[in-house]
Amino acid sequence: MRIGATRIGATVLGYPRIGPKRELKHAVEGYWAGRLDEAGLREVAEGLRADTWRELSTLDSIPGNTFSYYDQVLDTAVLFDAVPERHRALGMGPLDTYFAMARGTAEVAPLELTKWFDTNYHHLVPEVGPGTRFALVGDKPLAEYREALALGVATRPVLIGPVTFLLLAKPADGAPADFSPLTLLDPLVDRYAELLAALARAGVEWVQLDEPAFALDRSPGELAALQSAYDRLAALPQRPALLVAGYFAELGDALGVLADTAVEGVAVDLVAGRADLDRIPVLTGLRDKAVVLGLVEGRNVWRTDLRDAAATGAGLLGAVGAVGVSTSCSLLHVPYDLDAEPGLDPVVRARLAFARQKVEEVTLLGRVLLGGEPVDLLTASADAVAAGVASARSDASVRARLAELTPHDRTRMPYADRADAQESRLRLPALATTTIGSFPQTGAVRRARADLGRGVLDEAGYDRLMREEIEHVIRLQEEIGLDVLVHGEPERNDMVQYFAERLDGFAHTELGWVQSYGSRCVRPPILHGDVSRPAPMTVRWAEYAQSLTPRPVKGMLTGPVTILAWSFVRADQPRSDTADQVALALRDELADLEAAGIGVIQVDEPALRETLPLRTADRGAYLEWAVAAFRLATSGVAPWTQVHTHLCYSEFGDVIAAIDALDADVTTIEAARSRMEVLSDLAAIGYARGVGPGVYDIHSPRVPGSGELSDLLAEALRAVPARRLWANPDCGLKTRTYREVEPALRNLVEAATRARLTA
Numbered sequence: 171m172r173i174g175a176t177r178i179g180a181t182v183l184g185y186p187r188i189g190p191k192r193e194l195k196h197a198v199e200g201y202w203a204g205r206l207d208e209a210g211l212r213e214v215a216e217g218l219r220a221d222t223w224r225e226l227s228t229l230d231s232i233p234g235n236t237f238s239y240y241d242q243v244l245d246t247a248v249l250f251d252a253v254p255e256r257h258r259a260l261g262m263g264p265l266d267t268y269f270a271m272a273r274g275t276a277e278v279a280p281l282e283l284t285k286w287f288d289t290n291y292h293h294l295v296p297e298v299g300p301g302t303r304f305a306l307v308g309d310k311p312l313a314e315y316r317e318a319l320a321l322g323v324a325t326r327p328v329l330i331g332p333v334t335f336l337l338l339a340k341p342a343d344g345a346p347a348d349f350s351p352l353t354l355l356d357p358l359v360d361r362y363a364e365l366l367a368a369l370a371r372a373g374v375e376w377v378q379l380d381e382p383a384f385a386l387d388r389s390p391g392e393l394a395a396l397q398s399a400y401d402r403l404a405a406l407p408q409r410p411a412l413l414v415a416g417y418f419a420e421l422g423d424a425l426g427v428l429a430d431t432a433v434e435g436v437a438v439d440l441v442a443g444r445a446d447l448d449r450i451p452v453l454t455g456l457r458d459k460a461v462v463l464g465l466v467e468g469r470n471v472w473r474t475d476l477r478d479a480a481a482t483g484a485g486l487l488g489a490v491g492a493v494g495v496s497t498s499c500s501l502l503h504v505p506y507d508l509d510a511e512p513g514l515d516p517v518v519r520a521r522l523a524f525a526r527q528k529v530e531e532v533t534l535l536g537r538v539l540l541g542g543e544p545v546d547l548l549t550a551s552a553d554a555v556a557a558g559v560a561s562a563r564s565d566a567s568v569r570a571r572l573a574e575l576t577p578h579d580r581t582r583m584p585y586a587d588r589a590d591a592q593e594s595r596l597r598l599p600a601l602a603t604t605t606i607g608s609f610p611q612t613g614a615v616r617r618a619r620a621d622l623g624r625g626v627l628d629e630a631g632y633d634r635l636m637r638e639e640i641e642h643v644i645r646l647q648e649e650i651g652l653d654v655l656v657h658g659e660p661e662r663n664d665m666v667q668y669f670a671e672r673l674d675g676f677a678h679t680e681l682g683w684v685q686s687y688g689s690r691c692v693r694p695p696i697l698h699g700d701v702s703r704p705a706p707m708t709v710r711w712a713e714y715a716q717s718l719t720p721r722p723v724k725g726m727l728t729g730p731v732t733i734l735a736w737s738f739v740r741a742d743q744p745r746s747d748t749a750d751q752v753a754l755a756l757r758d759e760l761a762d763l764e765a766a767g768i769g770v771i772q773v774d775e776p777a778l779r780e781t782l783p784l785r786t787a788d789r790g791a792y793l794e795w796a797v798a799a800f801r802l803a804t805s806g807v808a809p810w811t812q813v814h815t816h817l818c819y820s821e822f823g824d825v826i827a828a829i830d831a832l833d834a835d836v837t838t839i840e841a842a843r844s845r846m847e848v849l850s851d852l853a854a855i856g857y858a859r860g861v862g863p864g865v866y867d868i869h870s871p872r873v874p875g876s877g878e879l880s881d882l883l884a885e886a887l888r889a890v891p892a893r894r895l896w897a898n899p900d901c902g903l904k905t906r907t908y909r910e911v912e913p914a915l916r917n918l919v920e921a922a923t924r925a926r927l928t929a
Contacts, residue, residue, distance in 0.1 A: 176375055177492050178435060178460050179230025180536025183378070183415055183468065184328060184500025186525055187237045188685050189218050190507060195689040198239060202273075208265055215239065219314065223323040225526060228533045233378060234318055234325025235311040236500065239265075240272045240688045243293040243338060244281070246330045247271070249308040250361050254281070254297050254342065272688060274870035282340065283687060283869055285780040287382055287418045289469065289503055290694075290736050292687035296335065298351045299342035304361045312368055319373075326376040327369060331414065332358045333396050334383035352395055359399050366409040374410045376435070379403075382417050382499075384424035385443070385784045397427050404432035413437055417464060417499035419784040420445040429455030437462035440482065441498035442469075447482065451489040461490040464498035466531050471504055471696060471738040473523045474531050476538075477552040483539045495535050501525040504738075505682035505693075518677045518698050521558030559742045563675060563699025568751055575750070580801040582833060583809040585859055591810035592835060595769055596722055600892040600929060601883070602653040603922045604862070606816055606838060607726045607772060608665075608902035609643045609658035610911055619663060636661050637714060644718045646912070651919045654770055655723045657715035659904070665728045665774065666736040670695030672707040673755055676737070687869075690905065695737045697748065703755035706762045713766040724814065725763040725771040727756055730799040735777030746795035756803040764807050772814035773804055775832070776901075779817065779825045793828045800832050814838060818864070818901050826851040836860035840900040841882075849889040861890055864900020865921070866914050871906070873914045879921035884928075892929035897922040 188194045197214035200206035206214075219237050226232045238245050247253070248268055256278040257271050272294055274280035282295040311327040318325045330338075332355060339351040362379075369377060384396065403412060413435035414428050420443030421428070421436075428436050436456065438446045440463050450456055463486065465479040479495075487493055508514075508524040523531060531551070537543045582588065618635045621627035627635075643658035662668040670676040677696040686692050708725060716723040730752040739748060756773065763771055778796060783789050804813045815832055818840040829837060829852075841848055841863035849863055865882040866874055879897075886895055897918055903911050 177230070178376065178413065178462050178494035178496075179540055180495050180532050181229050181231040181326070181462065182226065182233060182497045182501055182529060182532060183380075183417065183437060183464070184233055184236045184502050185222050185226065186502055186504070186506055186685070187218065187222070188683060188691055190510065191681065192683050192691055194218055194239075195691055198689045202269070211239075211265075216317070219317065220321055223318050223321060223325065226529060227323065228529065230536065231376065231494075232318075232323060232325050233328045235314050235327040235329065236502075237314065239268065241292075241294050243296065243330060243335070244268065244272055245310060246335050247281075247294070247296040249306070249310060249365075250358065251305040251307040252296050252298055252302060252339075274867075274872045276872050279867070279872070280870050287385065288780055288782060288784055289418070290684075290686055290692070290777065290780060291503065293338070296339040296351075297342040298336070298339045298354055299345035300349060302342070302354060304354070304358050306361045306364045309368075311365065312372055315369065315372060315374055324373075324375070326378055326413070327374060328378040328380065329362075329365075331379040331381040331399075332362050333392070333399050334381045337383040337392065352392070355395055355399060359402050362403060363406050363409075366403065366406060370408045370410050376413055377410045378413045378415055378437070380415045380417075381424070382415075384416050384421055385419035385439075387422075387786050388424065393423055393427050396424055397431065400428060400431040400433050411435065413460070413462065415462070417442070417468070419443045420449075422446070422449075422785075425449055426453055426455075429453040429459070431455075433459070435460035435462060435494070437464060437494075437496060439464040439498040441465070441467045447486075450486055456490045458491045460492040460494055461486065462494035462496045464496050465535065466495075466497045466528050468497035468499040468501050468528070469503045470741065471522050471524060472741060473521055473551060473554055473558065474528075474535075475552045475555040476531060476535050476548040477545065479535055480539045480545060480548055483535070487539075493540065495532055495539055497528055497532060501528055503684060504528065505679060505684055507681075510681045511679050513680060514677055517561050518696065520554055521561075521698070522696070524682070562740060562742055565674070565700035565702055568700045568702050568754070571754055572747065572750055575802070580798055580805050582801075582805045582807075585833065585835065588809040588835060589859075591808075592769075592812045595810045596654075596812060598653055598722075599926065601895050601897055601922050601926050603897045603919050604652060604654040604724070604838075605647075605656055605899055605915070606864075606902045607656050607659055607724070607774070608662070608904035609656070609660070610906050610908050611660065611904050612639075612908075615639055615660045619661070636711070640711065640715050641718055644715055644723070647915075648719060648721065650912070650915050651923075652915065653721065655715070655719060655721050656726060657711055657723060659726060659902070661711060664692055665902070666733050667693055667695055669707060669728055669733060670697070670737060672705070673701050673703055673752070675699040675701035675751070692736065697734070697737045697739045699740070701748070701751040701755055703758050707759055709759070709762045709766050712763055712768050716767060722770045723768065725760075725768040727759060727771065727773045727803075729773045729775040729778075729815065730756060730803055731781060731796045732775050732777040735781045746799070749795060749799035750802060753799040753802040757806045760804060760807050764811050769810070770812045770814065771804075771807065772816060773800065773834075774816040775800060776816060776818045778828065782825055789824070793825065793831075797828050797831045804834070812836065816901075823851050826855055826857075830855055830857050834859065836862060836896060838862035838864065838896065838898050838900075840864050841886075849886060853889050858894075860894045860896060862896030862898040863890075864898060866899040866918055868899050868901045868903055868906055871910055873910055874917060876917040876920040876924070879918055880924055883921055883925040887925065887929055892926065897925070
């Protein structure tokens, strides 16, 4: 181990940054709206960082540089000056350029947004090309280290590793077709070396470099790049000790590569990557390294059986240079504090641990495993975990329905026959226009929902306000000229939470916020028992909306895979069983919507790709149950009922066959930021049903012109005939304003009308 480097001991790989009450969200959005100046925003950020360092003071090693105004991958791009020329040319200050890269402006598009591996966090995709010249232009890691040191806290700066950064990047526009971002590794490592030297001069003992890209299967060339990068960094004459962290799955072959370098430490995820447990003792290169064991799950909210975790860690004592204990990954993916949830059912609450409680778990585990304190201190956690599993809610009627399922319950009439029946009923034009579901949620809508929850507004008053909003949305869509309408979802707080609040088997939080992307936060429900539907969830709103117009109005549901992906899910039974329980509840909802006269029903599965296991060997089983659950939910309706699904913000090539297997009549899919890339994948498998590649990027405030949308539709028409092509935004409009949405949708309808004439 590097001379002067202290042991890692007990630590975590990262921590939430939005603030316990979403202070960062409110400050950032205030800055965007002009209500808060840059100094005010930075003051909020400084306070949140200080609070985090204080909260982590019980740990032996405290991570730093985990704060971000928007996204850690974007931070890395800006740190090393990987700024696209279109954003640089805006001539803005550093902070506004940063936000322009994240959100776009009226003039330029933002960076692409995609899932952070198999989580529900989203990151910005760096753009690099042969002309990219990396330069260390920022000092964020160093500045935040000094900021913490001024408070008496020595931190371990955390950075995205250079190989993962390039594996996440995409070729910039104009790059040669055969260009690989990984060819830029050497100049990027030079800049990392420059940064490490600066950190060493400032007194930093350890730096954490995250390489989660190696949780996926990687080629020999990519493994060689990892070897090269860390051989070079480890050979630097002046640098801190290096902890290279992998998470979300086993490191596999990459663990052996890192063991053969001269880095001082490796962090492994032994929750999602249990297979690494057998590799560690046989890798001789780890015998002089610190190995940080991720024994406390960082992505779910269940308490850890610390006695079992300690036994796992004890088996490696003496097999490596030094053992450390940690969370399996950053705690970015869980809420802040269970103590802020007094309203939770005590039986469920006893099973849970949020970020602060997980820090306590890691600290206690470190005291026992590394500090020699009595193992009896861990008995309470083991007993609580066992009692929690025993107390999980069981529903005999739900389990009986599952036992009686047959393949027929997951099968519809062939698509060609369904398409004829749907065309006869709906009589839609070629290149039909629609939206994905939600419309802007105004301050008045949010206040009404909050007032209902506080008891300030009664149910009758709330219903009246929601009906007024629904009528406004219907009339607006009619006037704009959309073909298939939506009711706008004003009554919904979130596309998963809304349903979870109406299904048995879920618990809910008041302040359990988790960052999804940028300032967007969600409160994932806690799925703790068997799932069933006590009553219809959406029917009265859809039925009312349909009564206002002769045009078809879509019923809007969230699919079983997405409900699981965006919830904290019980771990005491196979996810396939849990998915089928949710699917049966949705199947009943589809039947009630159909009976109410709703002829188009959308079942969204935006999480289908994000939940895909990172290792190829594990994917087949997942896709089998994921597709089966969707089909169970949707196969009970008549052939003349048109079933849509929606997917967004992922790389879809790996699941393209599964998208086809869902057997939806129409699939709407993100395509605006990726310039229709998904259509070639669909064409390659002979996809022959309806498809709506999103042409309007709703995650940016810019309003696309009709010419821009026409160009995208023309590109789409080269891959999909007009009869099967739909024109739509790439996601719901909830987070946008009407002043952005109205002109964008008018331009969309104009572009679709023009395209019909030339198709």
